[in-house]
Amino acid sequence: MKRLAMNSNRSLYRITVSTAPEAEDAVSDMLSAVTGQPAVAYFHLESQASQVSAFVEEGQFKPAVARPEVAAGLARIRACGLDTGAAQIEIVKVRREDWAESWKRHFRPMVIRAHGGPAHRRLAGAPSLLIKPSWSRQRAAKNQAVVILDPGLSFGTGQHPTTSFCLQELVNFVQAGQARSFLDIGTGSGILAIAAAKLGYGPVVAFDFDPEAVRVAGANARRNRVVPKLALTRGDVTKLPLGPVRRYDLICANLISPLLVAQRQRIVSQLKPEGRLVLAGILASEFAEVQRAYADVDLRLRSSRTENEWRSGAFCFG
Numbered sequence: 622m623k624r625l626a627m628n629s630n631r632s633l634y635r636i637t638v639s640t641a642p643e644a645e646d647a648v649s650d651m652l653s654a655v656t657g658q659p660a661v662a663y664f665h666l667e668s669q670a671s672q673v674s675a676f677v678e679e680g681q682f683k684p685a686v687a688r689p690e691v692a693a694g695l696a697r698i699r700a701c702g703l704d705t706g707a708a709q710i711e712i713v714k715v716r717r718e719d720w721a722e723s724w725k726r727h728f729r730p731m732v733i734r735a736h737g738g739p740a741h742r743r744l745a746g747a748p749s750l751l752i753k754p755s756w757s758r759q760r761a762a763k764n765q766a767v768v769i770l771d772p773g774l775s776f777g778t779g780q781h782p783t784t785s786f787c788l789q790e791l792v793n794f795v796q797a798g799q800a801r802s803f804l805d806i807g808t809g810s811g812i813l814a815i816a817a818a819k820l821g822y823g824p825v826v827a828f829d830f831d832p833e834a835v836r837v838a839g840a841n842a843r844r845n846r847v848v849p850k851l852a853l854t855r856g857d858v859t860k861l862p863l864g865p866v867r868r869y870d871l872i873c874a875n876l877i878s879p880l881l882v883a884q885r886q887r888i889v890s891q892l893k894p895e896g897r898l899v900l901a902g903i904l905a906s907e908f909a910e911v912q913r914a915y916a917d918v919d920l921r922l923r924s925s926r927t928e929n930e931w932r933s934g935a936f937c938f939g
Contacts, residue, residue, distance in 0.1 A: 634682050635715045637674040638691065641706030644698055645671040646782065646929040648705065651694035655687060670706055676715070684712045701906075701930070730759045733788045750792055750816055755844075766819035769845055770812055782928035783901035787813050787873045789926075790899045790935050794871050795820045801870040802826075804891055806858055807902075811838025813873050818847040822871070828856030861887035868893045874900055878907040882914040889918045894938055897923070901933040908932040 636656060640648045648671075649660040656675040663672055688710055695708045730753035749765045761767045791813065795801060803817040805827035814827035829835050835855045842848050858876065863886060872892055874881060881888070881900055892898050898920060903911055905927050912922055915936055925934035 632679040633676050633715050634679060634684065635674055635676050635711075635713055636687060636691065637672055637711045637713075638695070639707045639709040639711075640671050640673060640695075641704040642669075642671050643929070644703040644705045645673060646931070647698045647701070647703055648673045648695070650781075651698060652691065655690045655694060656682070679714070688712060703930070730754070730757045731785070732765075733785070733792050735792045748792060748795055748820055750788060750820070752788070752812070752816075766816065768812065768816050768819060770810060770815075770841060782926075782931045783875055783903070783933050784812065786926050786928075786933035787875060787899050787901050788816055790873070790897070791816055791820060791822075791871070794897060795822065802867070802893075804869040804872045806872065806874040806888065807876045808838050808853070809834050809875070811841045811853065813875075814838070814851050814853065815842055815845050815847055817871075818842075818850040819845070823850065824867075825851040826869070827851060828854045830855065830857050858884050858887065861891060863887060863890050865891050867891075868896070870896045872896065872898045874898070875902045876900075878903050878911055881911055885914050885918055889915070889920060892938075896937070898936045899933070900936065901931075903932055903934075905930055905932040908934065 636652060638648050638652060645662050649662050652660045652673055652675045656677045658675045658677055660673050660675040662674075691710050695705050695710075699705050699708075730751060733750040733752070735749060749762070751759065751761050751765050751767045753759055753767065753769060754771050755769050791803075801822050803814070803822040803825045805811075805814040805817070805825070808814055808827035808829045811827060814825050817825045827838065829838065832855055835853060838853055839848075842851060842853060858874070858880060861884070869891055870893055872888065874888055881903070889898065898915075900911060900915070908925075912934065915922075919938055920936040921939055923935045923937050925932060
């Protein structure tokens, strides 16, 4: 579902689900899918419970319809074996100021640093990323590229485990002073393409099937002043050429597992022989299937990370 920019003239609904910490990410994803807006989560020390909230404009939301959808989503999460705790659903009308202040309290800047070696030690002097909202006053450190993204106005801010893994691979892969080509398949907010441009990759190419995502990514690219450094278009992964004119050093494909499996030939054909392919957006229970599918096209798993119910991986030939 599309995530839409907020209209300052409309009232808002806040949809909140109280849940157990282990289901926080799954509930956030579910609530985002139901409402079409990114969710914010926070943990109450006193109650030992997590509260996940999303804010939706009054004209785009019907509580009578949303409540059973959220309840059904919670049931699906429980069926996957996650503890949803109290699973209480609250829908209230709030002032717009409450929405803005909620994001300011819970959306913090995040830093992505390069790691190296089997113990993932930090590399001194290596480039890094600072992802922050526009209201943050945090300053960049030495060799740190800054990406500004506000929640509620985009399709992704780097907080989700799959996106953060892609950002980590972007930082790990880049060499100081050496630009590399990058392809972002399913760009969403444009966060990965913008980060790549800031880190010195080039050329940077990004596309998404959803025209609203392309619009939002373009707006974010303008805010970050990287429009001349990236090519952003509406595109379809199922239409990628099997004999591309250009191949890329690094590719990120943050897509659902069935699409990653079905389109593996087209995705892999875009990769240079010595390149790296990062696959994300994969449920941990589905990762083995994805890994087998890409082994069939001569890609081996180089590294991976599992966080909650999500697993992402970086692949290379050989």
